[in-house]
Amino acid sequence: MLGIIGGTGLTQLANLKIKRRQIVRTPYGEPSGPLSYGDICGYEVIFLPRHGHGHTIPPHLVNYRANIWALHSEGVRDIVSVATVGGIHEDLHPGVIALPDQVIDYTQGRKNTFHDGGDMPVKHVDFTEPYCPRLRGLCLEAAQNINESLVDGGVYGCVQGPRLETRAEINRMERDGATMVGMTGMPEAALARELGINYAAICPIVNHAAGRGNSVHHIHYEDTADVLNETMERVRKLIERMVVGHAC
Template sequence: MTGWTLGIIGGSGLYEIEGLENVRSERVETPWGEPSGTFTIGEIAGVTLCFLPRHGKGHRIPPDAINFRANIDAFKRLGCTDLLSLSACGSLREDYAPGDFVLVDQYVDRTSGRERSFFGPGCVAHVGLADPVCPRLAGLAADAADAAGARTHRTGTYLAMQGPQFSTRAESYLYRQWGCDVIGMTNMPEARLAREAELPYASVCMVTDYDCWRRGEAAVDVQSILKVMHANTGKARRLVVALAKTLAALPRTPSPSGAETALDGAILTAPDARDAELMARLAAVAGRALAR
């Protein structure tokens, strides 16, 4: 066995992982409510994988109703050392074509009304998020995407929109002017919460469409997305297998992102002023730092 325990969040079209050994299912209770569903836990090449479909079985949870805090807390409770997000996205640039895979390294967060922090009144914390993605995990995932047969882009800025509707054309033109590369509905506040939980995080976004910025072409719709999604899903499953086999040969050392110690110096509330109930809720995600 290696030191890696990889959490995998499956997005649209990816609801199960193939090739797992010693498989079991587990429901995880969290103080933040119910996660998206039951976790599938198994091994590939001796590496433990914990898989959760972000939208639940049968894709029943819309982006704005996902309990991101419960999901991240549950991965932490399962002992995950690293977290890989897989999701569908739209492209905001010509050379990121449907069928391509993009390793996101930056975000512009346009979501609203979503719970975006584990902390709050009773315990205040401000983690650094300048570089929200673990470069080592992202690099290994990019190599695995190449091995899976995907055309891979190793950088990309993700515009996180609220949804559940797609963009207006004016919005799509604006996001392109901002320099964003892809657009989706689910990576935020997921990446923020992963950093607060001190979990190195990487995101593989699978391009399904060109949003609605291409003049003279039909805008994105669910049916056009589904046409591309099937092929992307097969590549994503092969990516997971290739990544697990790579991790099996690598001893795990701390992430160069510093994610595992993100809370050091981030918690401002003095120990004697912290709310006891909130401290209990934070036990899984922040217990290491709170015990200091």
């Protein structure tokens, strides 16, 4: 079963024919919202909006453990996440869609493991390659089939949020090797790995990171709405084609 996690700008999938919605209880509390069970082009998927249906949950308060556990308990073994980011590398400007292959975690204080004592023994998972090559390949193939350009590869720098970063912080991240910056990539990817779920992220760039491009002095986040809407429409088409490829 394929699960899709939607982020900013993707609180619902217009091309998802919903059959039912269900609240799933987990040992880690409630997920961000009810799971939506439906199909895209006749193929079953489960959709979950990361920030809630009204986009009311900030990045640092998302119950990532409950979200991943709920999807896993419903039979999801592959997850495609959509997470908007700011572009650090000069090639990652607003309107570009990237498919990261690495991540650096700058967050703090988030519940980032299922194995933190109690009844769950400590478990160390290999995280050398945080994103599933097979799912990334399906995304790239889907993009090619619909003539959509994807940047293949990149390093997702995950920050705490919800505030945006300073120029100095972005400079540090660039020195670390990060090419894009977001707030939700971790611990989501690591939690999926702990449960043996294959995971890939589709990252639309909706703004330049601090001190980059036209945001040398200020980032006007409200100005990203047009780019966000246009890019998300392309992401929906990409996901639709990817779902078909996943089922074949």
